Amino acid sequence: MVPAKTGEELQRRMAVSFCEFMNKRTTRRKALPRFQWRSGQHPIRGFTLIEVLVVVAIIALLISILIPSLSAARRNARMMVCGTNLHTFGYAMTQYAEENKGYIPREYTHLPNRLSMLIPERFSRYLGGPRYPLIPREIDPHNTSQVEDERAKRDAMLAPIFARMEVLQCPSFPKGRDLYALPLENREVVDEQPYDYAVNAFQLDKALALDTKKRNQRSTKLDEIPYPGQLAYLVDANRNLQWTLFNKHDIWSVEAFWWGSNPRMIDDKRHGERANMLFFDSHVEDPRIKSIGISLFTPYLDSDDPSNRPPL
DSSP: OOOHHHHHHHHHHHHHHHHHHHHHHHHHHHHOTTEEOOTTOOOEEOOOHHHHHHHHHHHHHHHHHHHHHHHHHHHHHHHHHHHHHHHHHHHHHHHHHHHTTTEEEOOOOOOTTSOOOOHHHHTGGGTTSOOSOSSOGGGOHHHHOOOHHHHHHHHHHHHHHHHTOGGGOOTTSOOOOOOSSOOHHHHTTOOSOSOOEEEEOBOOOHHHHTOGGGOBOSEEEGGGOSSTTTSEEEEEBOTTSOTTOGGGSEEOSGGGSTTSSSOOBOOSSTTSSBOOEEETTSOEEOOBGGGOOGGGTOSSSOTTSGGGSOOO
16 A cells, blocks of 8 residues: 555645646747647647738639630620521511512601611510501601601600610610700610610612612512521621610611621620621621622622722
């Protein structure tokens, strides 16, 4: 049996040893500031400033690589929506022709006491809009006045109707311009171009095509179109058209092309230097803008003539 004095001495020594051991552990913690301690007493190494900066640089590099790809994907998605709009116009074109003795609307001119041939107006019910006539005949300036300013009011009346029709809106169409000649009561409804496409209005009757006074054509029989798979019917409109004068949404002269003095078709990069085009056989293509020439609009004018092509 261990004497009491010896047992007490042993306990004292064990207590001293334990205190020394704990003091050493505490000193070690303070000597290693780069380590963090948790309840389990396991050391976890923290990040240095250089490591944090390297990670931030890698993230920034990845973002710089991904953002252009995402922007291109968004642009392509908007271009597909625009192409789908034109496919819908193609359906409307064939439906309208079936119900109107084969004729389709083309060039739009303000003529008194003449039926309007404005495409979105005529195609409205096939495009999800109201039935024709969109403006009651008794208040339609087209039928009641021969004054140009009065007839132009007709387009301002149509603008808010067109603005509510999604198929008339290209999601990539440049925005941010003020409207022309739009009544105050309509400006809350229309805050951008209400009709984003332009029609091929070149004369496609061979006997009349070379007559400089008859270069445009108000309507055409669909089954009499020459080369329907090679000639465009609709194309993206120019951003600088006067928004509420829809008689500017037709192309019947060289001046209206992307290189012309008064362009009415697309000449910007909303689709990445391409243009959506609906052809008379109802298919849609997206050629490069600078590849679009007069041969896509009429077969009767010489595309090799310097006056009918972009300057070199």
